[in-house]
Amino acid sequence: MDESEERRKARDNKKMAKEVQSQRMKERAKQKKDEIESVKKWRKQRQQSGFSEKGAGELDLEFGNGKSFQRGGGGKKRPGVSPGDRSGGKGKSASRMNNKKREFRDSKFGHGGRKGLSKQNTAETTSDFKAGFMEGKLVAATRDRRDKLRNGLII
Secondary structure (H helix, E strand, C coil), X not given: CHHHHHHHHHHHHHHHHHHHHHHHHHHHHHHHHHHHHHHHHHHHHHHHCCHHHCCCCCCCCECCCCCECCXXXXXXXXXXXXXXXXXXXXXXXXXXXXXXXXXXXXXXXXXXXXXXXXXXCCHHHHHCCCCCCCHHHHHHHHHHHHHHHHHCCCC
16 A cells, blocks of 8 residues: 555646646746837837937947947957957967977877768769779779689788
8 A cells, every 4th residue: 555655646746746847838938928028018118209310129229438328249350360260259379380290290189070971972083084093903903802712822
């Protein structure tokens, strides 16, 4: 009886947890809906008061130095970071750039990354017949290997 009671309690607890979770989800959905409605009302009031003459959704804020606020980085340059880098602004550190050991290994092995794309066929390589085919040599090599296998020279 003890185990069956524990299982029943576990089932009841699971049902209660599901109910509580669904209630919370409903509350969150309602709160989100209310917030969206309040923003819509605020925008409508703002539009009726004639505040939106400056531009669509843009605020023209004047600061103490007379410059207005501009969104985005614009022409902000980050030293040592490529334009498409999304690593969080961590540029190449100066110690890495000046490290002789790192420079040597980069020159010897490359900078890492995938090598598969460099091994794929391109339009140039597929249309290039200057090198020719090694059919004669290939046939001769297979014939020699076959003969050696027959004669027992290769185990």
